Amino acid sequence: MLLNLDPRSNTPIWEQVVHQIKELILKEILQPEDKLPSVRELSGTLLINPNTVSKAYQELERQGIIETLRGKGTFVSASITPKADEQKIAEMKQQFKQLVIDASYLGIDQQTLSLWLKEITEELGGNNDND
Amino acid sequence: MLLNLDPRSNTPIWEQVVHQIKELILKEILQPEDKLPSVRELSGTLLINPNTVSKAYQELERQGIIETLRGKGTFVSASITPKADEQKIAEMKQQFKQLVIDASYLGIDQQTLSLWLKEITEELGGNNDND
């Protein structure tokens, strides 16, 4: 499993790992019940510390996206139920607004954002039918 | 000038200040050439550390959104030219993607995001006719 990490980014490495694994699952590259690489293995591949991977895995587990089976390893959850947490949705909308504002100052208008949204949705939902 | 700051939020306070001033400008509540409150004044109003306000102003200046005239104060720039910095646009798209992914795990679909986008654009651009 290869992830794209940027150690210079402001977003912590463990969070980048979380994001990208979530993306892989959405794209169905990682499927329910699939085994994730072990903490040591992934830390070796990504050239980061095991603790950092561990933190990412723990966060993913906290979100109900993966599960760890004692002594066996870590697996993608069989059923990922979205929690409609009101508060988090409000936060997300707020983030979204800030993003739109920042975009505006980069000269990006609504149409472009709308296009991006479409592109991204297709990229994520486009599964692997035509592989 | 009243801003809505949340000290519990993960986004640093100076960044919240930056965001909200940018929003006020987009909404044309703050207009070009308008004078901003002094660092000391604003820090007093918002009950935050002057250094924090200062950092926010520096960032806004760096983005070309406000200008400091020595001895006179700080003013909204007369003309804010969007910098079409390719790299920053790519970063923004990346951010956007991560947001869509996170939204997806909260059960928020494309339609909802599309709606939000429309709402936000209207809220911001209400008087952006002559751009």
Add this chain to the structure above:
Amino acid sequence: MLLNLDPRSNTPIWEQVVHQIKELILKEILQPEDKLPSVRELSGTLLINPNTVSKAYQELERQGIIETLRGKGTFVSASITPKADEQKIAEMKQQFKQLVIDASYLGIDQQTLSLWLKEITEELGGNNDND
């Protein structure tokens, strides 16, 4: 013998086995002198590692609850004498306290706990008349 094991739980599987066998004995579903399934048999039924069952049996034997007769198998002890180990009782009280604290933060009050205690005692002690 069917036990309810949850591989996702935080309590180790061998401990879940220990708990549930203790429960079966309390409920007199397993009676003194009854033969327990062999390690291999039980591990096959429960689809878990033989080492795990073995560890559970060892723990139960350590507590004096079951006995192994070489070449014959494993049996529920004829007389289970509660050890009034002061230290263990103190530990238990400590555990109990932590549980009450955690319950409190979940909005569970003393009355509810008291009710639970009654329920559980009835469930377990239904035929404990002649102790």
Add this chain to the structure above:
Amino acid sequence: MLLNLDPRSNTPIWEQVVHQIKELILKEILQPEDKLPSVRELSGTLLINPNTVSKAYQELERQGIIETLRGKGTFVSASITPKADEQKIAEMKQQFKQLVIDASYLGIDQQTLSLWLKEITEELGGNNDND
């Protein structure tokens, strides 16, 4: 702030810290808005690693019991709202049952447990009126 830590216990140190802080809050020794010792300070007092304290604080924050204000420190939340999470309550009842079972094998009967429950509740709810 002095906590009683047992490095030999099975429960991890960070969890012991979490438990005991929760207890201090219930006893109103720590009151809403109170500042907790800094990570470094507490780690110095308890002779444990700062990371361990940090982990405890992060868990407490995740539970909504404390809040961190960037650069200022960590504080007891003003209002702690118990979340009536069905699933967690079920888990708690399960734990409670296992505890009753274990107690039974130590010769502790329902009456004793009932007494303990009363004692503990009084200890926790007894505030600091008579200090």
Add this chain to the structure above:
DNA sequence: GTGGTCTAGACCACT
């Protein structure tokens, strides 16, 4: 000053 992140490396319990 504060907490958050990361590395290095160790030890442990579980399967």
Add this chain to the structure above:
DNA sequence: GTGGTCTAGACCACA
């Protein structure tokens, strides 16, 4: 083999 915990010590951003 697996993940979880802990220590030691470093660096950074925030206020």
